[in-house]
Amino acid sequence: MADRVLMKEKNMEDVTAKSRVGVVVVKILTYVFLIIMAVIVLFPFYWMINSSLKTLEEYRWSVPSFWPQTVMFKNYLEAFTTASLGRLFVNTMIVGVVSTILSLIITVLSAFAFARLEFKGKNILFAGLLATMMIPGELFTITNYGTVTTFGWINTYTVLIVPFLVSVFYIYLLRQNFLQIPNELYLAAKVDGTSDLKYLWTVMIPLSLPTLISITILKMMGAWNSYIWPRLVANDEAHRLITNGLRNAFTATTGDVNYPVQMAAVALVSFPLFLVYIFLRKYIMKGVSRSGIKG
Amino acid sequence: MVESKQQWKAWLYLSPAIVLLLIFTVWPIINTVRMAFLNGYSGLAAVGGESFSFGIDNFKKVIEYKRFITCLKNTCVLCFVTVPLSTILALLVSVALNSIKPFQKVLQTIFFLPYVTNSIAIGMVFAAMFNIVGSAFGTPNQIIVTAGIVNNVIEFFGGTAVNWINSGSTHLANMTVMIIYIVWNALPFKILILLGGMQSINKQYYDAARVDGSTRRRIFARITVPLLSPMIAYVVITGFIGGFKEYTSIVGIFGADMGPAGAKGSMNTMVGFIYDALSSNSQGRASAAALILFGIILIATLINLWVSKKRVHY
Amino acid sequence: MKVVLENLTKIFPSRNKKSNEEVVAVNNFSFEIPDGKLVGLLGPSGCGKSTTLYMICGLQKLSGGKIYFGEDDVTDLPPEHRGVGLVFQNYALYPHMTVKQNILYPLQNLKGADKLSKEEMLSRTEEVARLVQIDGLLDRKPSEMSGGQQQRVAIARALVKMPRVLLLDEPLSNLDARLRLQTREEIRRIQKETGITTVFVTHDQEEAMSISDIIVVMKKGIIQQIDEPQKVYDDPANLFVAKFLGTPPINVFEGEVKEGMLFLGDDPVMRVSSVADQPVWVGIRPEGFILDENGPLHCSLEGVEVMGRDVSVVSEHAASQNPVVRSIISAESHIDTASPVIRYSLKPNKVFLFHKETEERLL
Numbered sequence: 001m002a003d004r005v006l007m008k009e010k011n012m013e014d015v016t017a018k019s020r021v022g023v024v025v026v027k028i029l030t031y032v033f034l035i036i037m038a039v040i041v042l043f044p045f046y047w048m049i050n051s052s053l054k055t056l057e058e059y060r061w062s063v064p065s066f067w068p069q070t071v072m073f074k075n076y077l078e079a080f081t082t083a084s085l086g087r088l089f090v091n092t093m094i095v096g097v098v099s100t101i102l103s104l105i106i107t108v109l110s111a112f113a114f115a116r117l118e119f120k121g122k123n124i125l126f127a128g129l130l131a132t133m134m135i136p137g138e139l140f141t142i143t144n145y146g147t148v149t150t151f152g153w154i155n156t157y158t159v160l161i162v163p164f165l166v167s168v169f170y171i172y173l174l175r176q177n178f179l180q181i182p183n184e185l186y187l188a189a190k191v192d193g194t195s196d197l198k199y200l201w202t203v204m205i206p207l208s209l210p211t212l213i214s215i216t217i218l219k220m221m222g223a224w225n226s227y228i229w230p231r232l233v234a235n236d237e238a239h240r241l242i243t244n245g246l247r248n249a250f251t252a253t254t255g256d257v258n259y260p261v262q263m264a265a266v267a268l269v270s271f272p273l274f275l276v277y278i279f280l281r282k283y284i285m286k287g288v289s290r291s292g293i294k295g
Numbered sequence: 296m297v298e299s300k301q302q303w304k305a306w307l308y309l310s311p312a313i314v315l316l317l318i319f320t321v322w323p324i325i326n327t328v329r330m331a332f333l334n335g336y337s338g339l340a341a342v343g344g345e346s347f348s349f350g351i352d353n354f355k356k357v358i359e360y361k362r363f364i365t366c367l368k369n370t371c372v373l374c375f376v377t378v379p380l381s382t383i384l385a386l387l388v389s390v391a392l393n394s395i396k397p398f399q400k401v402l403q404t405i406f407f408l409p410y411v412t413n414s415i416a417i418g419m420v421f422a423a424m425f426n427i428v429g430s431a432f433g434t435p436n437q438i439i440v441t442a443g444i445v446n447n448v449i450e451f452f453g454g455t456a457v458n459w460i461n462s463g464s465t466h467l468a469n470m471t472v473m474i475i476y477i478v479w480n481a482l483p484f485k486i487l488i489l490l491g492g493m494q495s496i497n498k499q500y501y502d503a504a505r506v507d508g509s510t511r512r513r514i515f516a517r518i519t520v521p522l523l524s525p526m527i528a529y530v531v532i533t534g535f536i537g538g539f540k541e542y543t544s545i546v547g548i549f550g551a552d553m554g555p556a557g558a559k560g561s562m563n564t565m566v567g568f569i570y571d572a573l574s575s576n577s578q579g580r581a582s583a584a585a586l587i588l589f590g591i592i593l594i595a596t597l598i599n600l601w602v603s604k605k606r607v608h609y
Numbered sequence: 610m611k612v613v614l615e616n617l618t619k620i621f622p623s624r625n626k627k628s629n630e631e632v633v634a635v636n637n638f639s640f641e642i643p644d645g646k647l648v649g650l651l652g653p654s655g656c657g658k659s660t661t662l663y664m665i666c667g668l669q670k671l672s673g674g675k676i677y678f679g680e681d682d683v684t685d686l687p688p689e690h691r692g693v694g695l696v697f698q699n700y701a702l703y704p705h706m707t708v709k710q711n712i713l714y715p716l717q718n719l720k721g722a723d724k725l726s727k728e729e730m731l732s733r734t735e736e737v738a739r740l741v742q743i744d745g746l747l748d749r750k751p752s753e754m755s756g757g758q759q760q761r762v763a764i765a766r767a768l769v770k771m772p773r774v775l776l777l778d779e780p781l782s783n784l785d786a787r788l789r790l791q792t793r794e795e796i797r798r799i800q801k802e803t804g805i806t807t808v809f810v811t812h813d814q815e816e817a818m819s820i821s822d823i824i825v826v827m828k829k830g831i832i833q834q835i836d837e838p839q840k841v842y843d844d845p846a847n848l849f850v851a852k853f854l855g856t857p858p859i860n861v862f863e864g865e866v867k868e869g870m871l872f873l874g875d876d877p878v879m880r881v882s883s884v885a886d887q888p889v890w891v892g893i894r895p896e897g898f899i900l901d902e903n904g905p906l907h908c909s910l911e912g913v914e915v916m917g918r919d920v921s922v923v924s925e926h927a928a929s930q931n932p933v934v935r936s937i938i939s940a941e942s943h944i945d946t947a948s949p950v951i952r953y954s955l956k957p958n959k960v961f962l963f964h965k966e967t968e969e970r971l972l
Binding site for chain 1: 301304308316318320321327388394395398406411413416419423444484511540543551573578581589
């Protein structure tokens with residue numbers, strides 16, 4: 001009897017030893033897989049920076065070098081002037097900042113009305129707004145192009161800012177956030193004689209700051225990355241935005257182009273985004289995981 | 296007091312949003328339908344005083360276009376290949392990420408990085424990686440200077456270089472590059488959502504399964520995937536919606552010509568078709584194409600919802 | 610400041626569009642709150658007590674009736690012009706502000722002639738913080754405080770405007786049992802010290818009994834009884850009030866008066882000469898039972914629960930409307946737990962008779 005128990009225990013030990021080896025193997029394979037995937041994800045960025053620092057000669061080596069022999073920071077200078085990135089940066093910042101501020105004001109006011117005020121037709125209006133989110137943006141563009149032409153807005157900052165000020169999704173997002181703030185805070189403020197706007201400013205906005213920051217970042221990134229609409233309606237020197245300018249300055253993607261300079265330009269356009277990502281990652285991820293909308 | 300004042304206040308606060316939405320969202324919806332059903336409608340001609348008869352010519356014309364068929368085909372191929380591929384890859388990465396502790400945060404940060412990029416700019420990087428510098432591919436009297444890093448890697452492992460995106464490249468090669476780029480681009484969002492979903496699954500389910508002696512594979516198939524199914528449905532649906540609207544990533548790699556040198560427009564998509572029609576002032580045709588696109592997206596979404604209703608375990 | 614409520618009525622329109630049923634939350638509520646008193650509005654949830662409080666406060670519009678603070682008609686005044694302080698059940702402290710900022714906030718809203726200088730605001734804040742004894746915690750955030758401390762901050766915020774009337778909505782229900790006891794003493798003390806007319810709402814009869822000067826018992830929007838706590842307990846106006854007050858709850862029996870004798874089942878328990886012959890509801894407070902070997906009330910003994918000074922005897926009786934009959938008797942009295950039957954005689958002032966249909970008090 002005692003022997004058999006012992007046997008059983010030994011078997012158990014065998015099994016645990018085996019499964020322990022299995023666990024380690026699985027762990028190693030998991031890490032190997034993740035590292036390979038991470039390399040694939042990171043490689044284009046590495047190659048962009050590597051190429052941007054090479055001379056054109058070195059770039060054309062048939063056996064590529066994985067680190068530039070002579071580091072050519074000059075490429076960045078050349079890229080900056082070739083694509084007149086300075087002007088593009090300024091244009092993009094103007095459009096980004098103005099549209100973000102206006103958009104935030106509109107979003108906050110609308111979300112407040114939907115979250116805290118009672119009025120006739122509220123639910124129908126809100127459902128109607130949500131329904132417009134299903135329609136692809138291209139469908140709006142066709143008419144909007146005509147509309148802004150009629151308004152005489154072609155090649156102005158206005159045309160880059162106004163048509164996209166209202167984002168139904170951000171209104172929705174912020175409304176949800178406002179709804180989480182207990183109604184008693186609003187009633188308490190009413191008893192204290194706080195006006196709606198003061199309450200919004202001193203209580204609701206501070207309490208929904210993370211969401212507002214997420215919206216701000218995504219909106220700014222939107223301006224930075226927008227391509228189709230700006231190309232259509234504001235493709236002149238004075239108002240061109242960065243993505244469009246980049247594409248215009250380097251029309252050829254294949255053949256014998258000056259890749260190091262092109263990659264330097266691409267890197268210059270990408271760096272601000274990386275900086276934002278590094279410092280405000282939390283807000284971006286939070287905003288994105290709730291929206292699923294790029295830019 | 297508190298109650299009665301709110302009526303006009305609410306409308307006051309909503310007024311900027313409503314005015315803008317009326318002009319830039321509601322009117323376009325009505326107008327697009329109107330233009331789509333006015334035969335041969337053109338904005339320029341309309342300003343000139345021309346009138347248009349009511350009919351479905353625009354739709355007929357769009358479908359008869361050979362270019363449209365190319366665009367539709369490209370869009371569908373990209374959609375039906377990249378969405379399943381990126382979803383499966385994202386699922387694998389998420390499961391792997393969820394099972395480790397050290398370096399989880401670092402790897403998570405890395406995997407999300409492509410999201411925060413400009414798809415035109417990084418498209419140019421991908422183009423550079425696949426590009427062959429120095430010659431038209433295959434003409435023997437010209438020297439290939441660099442075959443591009445991707446071909447270098449292929450050759451390093453003993454393969455032969457492929458003409459990916461240069462003049463004379465095959466459609467298959469072009470598509471492969473696009474698929475790689477689009478999947479690369481689509482992964483971060485899907486990983487974010489799926490990983491978030493997995494982390495919110497109650498640990499007790501796993502403990503219970505472990506006590507029951509379930510194997511890893513069984514746990515994955517019987518617990519993780521079913522509990523994650525709402526998130527999977529979500530990324531698949533948004534993936535399809537985004538996939539049918541694919542455009543900028545192709546501009547990133549091939550430029551505004553939407554194809555390799557010598558095969559202009561061969562990689563064009565539905566959205567590209569709409570913009571082409573718009574820039575040639577054929578608003579009627581553009582509207583018809585936009586409505587077709589909307590119809591396709593709607594049907595795809597409904598099918599997705601129908602399938603997920605049967606499969607998703609809420 | 611006395612508060613007069615005159616025919617206060619609140620009707621909520623029906624939520625369901627198809628049926629036109631309206632909900633009458635408060636029905637013709639008239640009551641004068643004397644100056645400087647602490648009044649508890651008591652009732653089960655849904656009885657309209659919170660609605661009444663919100664109407665006094667001004668957050669709910671009246672469907673009918675008038676409200677006066679002193680001689681002023683405040684019926685149509687918005688809350689900020691009524692001079693009321695309101696403390697919410699969940700305190701409603703602004704989570705992103707410190708205690709000091711929370712208390713200062715109402716003062717910063719004062720306009721025109723009422724506007725205070727910065728120094729005045731600060732000194733008022735410190736004064737009220739001392740009053741509720743949180744003067745050491747002014748720089749904390751609400752999340753860094755205990756429930757009881759948050760409660761004090763909420764009271765301080767309501768008091769800092771020097772309101773004419775202080776309103777408390779379920780002030781103790783979010784606290785644990787020990788803190789509840791402590792905080793209710795505290796509310797009593799603060800109210801006494803400031804002398805502000807105070808109305809508070811609660812569903813907890815013990816809470817209402819322990820600190821109110823006057824209790825208003827409500828049911829379905831209608832006042833059942835207004836009186837001092839002890840009077841409400843000793844002299845309930847109807848069966849609802851009798852059942853609602855007291856722990857353990859009152860024992861209710863189905864009884865009958867026959868020729869001046871009250872019968873519970875077959876037991877003739879008490880002479881009631883003033884009540885005509887009729888079937889009645891009989892309420893007996895747990896402390897109204899006296900152990901008596903020759904007592905008229907026969908119950909079958911179920912068990913004894915020792916509660917320290919007293920014991921609670923659990924028994925059964927055929928006419929009892931409660932699942933068990935519970936009596937409280939002194940621990941010194943001897944109970945033969947082996948005996949299947951226990952006999953009681955009754956204290957007449959702890960026995961109430963109610964009309965079978967109207968449930969109004971008969972005796």
